[in-house]
Amino acid sequence: MSDDLHIESLLSGGAGAGLERALPSAVDRNWAAQALALIETDQRRSADTHLLHFDVPALSGLSIYLKDESTHPTGSLKHRLARSLFLYGICNGRVRGDTPIVEASSGSTAVSEAYFARLLGLPFYAVMPASTSREKIEAIERQGGHCHLMQHPAQIYAEAAALAERLKGVYLDQFTFAERATDWRGNNNIAESIFQQMSGEPHAVPAVIVMSAGTGGTTATIGRYIRYRRYSTRLCVVDVENSVFFDAYRHGDREVTGERPSRIEGIGRPRVEPSFLSEVIDEMIRIPDAASLAAMRVLSHRLGRKVGGSTGTNFFGLCLVAARMLRAGERGSLVTLICDGGDRYLQSYYNDEWIAAQGLELAPYERCIESFLSGDPCD
Known part of the structure; x- marks a missing residue:
């Protein structure tokens, strides 16, 4: 019996029952292919975000870099x-x-x-x-x-x-x-982008990357990538008031919860999110909200454009790390992120009446940050 006749006999008998039906529709697969192509094409239209060298002559021996994620089509790291x-x-x-x-x-x-x-x-x-x-x-x-x-x-x-x-x-x-949707090994993730753009700088491997946590996905990606590529870079994660990430890291307790929302939008959470991986973090620092918003305003003034509150948290944390390195006589580069622009916060963080209503006093922190960036001591 030929192979064709054997197959026909199977299709007509019990063993092949149902095999004569048409293959399942590929409508969903076709749509997925088209959707992926649209996303890929959209990504090609956008160049990678800039890595800005933030020149601070007073911080001798330290090079400061700001990864500007506000230039994405939707204006933020997200x-x-x-x-x-x-x-x-x-x-x-x-x-x-x-x-x-x-x-x-x-x-x-x-x-x-x-x-x-x-x-x-x-x-x-x-x-x-x-x-x-x-x-x-x-x-x-x-x-x-x-x-x-x-x-x-x-x-x-x-x-x-x-x-x-x-x-x-x-x-x-x-x-x-x-933490799992992002390909942390590469594929132009935020960490790979930073290290590639740093490759020609005097201190090509950052001593410290300072980053705040919202979902925890970005810190997980950076922390994993540092280990995967065997870099000596330390990951410092900065947290804000009314957030439980810092306490979870310090006490090793993922069950800790909070009652109030973070005042700094986009970062800080009232619970420990599944994507927050404390094991890939080298250290954490809690930043007062007034310090975050003061740093936001100082950085905005020096850049000539407004940045958001989470960027202020990042920048204040970077200043703390920089001060520690200067005291220890260390040299090297530090990197943090401009998470988004400040135009989304004109009625809050850039509104003095809103600041007063929150009971926040920014002026002492602003003076201290300006003094530090100018090379003057600040307690």
Whole structure:
């Protein structure tokens, strides 16, 4: 009997029952291929973000660099995370051509995810604290997204999951998937980009990278990459008031929780997020909110453009590390991030009435930072 006749006999008998049906539709696979191509094309249109040399002659022997993530199409570091989360969802088969997208966010991630949802023609819903700046809400809505505001920030997780279920959509859940959605070994992640751009500098391998944590995904990526590439760089993570990351790191307790939201949008959390990996962090420093916002204003003045509050946290932490290195007679380079621009915070961080209402006094910190950058001692 020929092979063809044998196959036909199998198809007509019990052993081949059902095999005569057509192969399953490849509609979802075709959409995924088109969606991935759109995201790849969009990425090619955007050059890598700049690494700025922040010249401070008074800090002799130290070179300061600022990785400017505010130049992404959606204006913040979270553009990288949003792209990774969509790629992760599409390649895992969760995000399809008719999938409503839901996220829990304090703003910047939602702005970036709304951008990618619009690119792919998908509806987007952001579940956010009611305290989120009006500028961020408007940015999400300009991308076609819908905002659900919650009075209690701790409720955003459960509400995002419930909303996704009601819509038969997908909750991207940045706080859980940030550390695994990003390819920490390379693929132009934030860490690889920093080290490649530093390769021709006098101190090519940074002594310290200073970074704040929101989801924990960026610090996980940087910390893993440093170890993977066997660099001597130390990772210093700065935390803010009303955040539990610092306490979790110091006490080794991932169950610690807080009652109040972070005043510095985008960083600090009332719970230890799954993506926060304390094991890849070399040290943590808690920064007062007044110091963060004072550093934000000082840096904005020196750059000639406004930066956001989390950038102020990063920069104040960098100044603390720089002061310690100077006292120890150490030389080298330090890197931190400009996470986003300041135009999203005109009604809050750049509004003196808002600052006064928060009971914050920025002037002493501003004077101290300016003195340090000018080479004068400051206690």
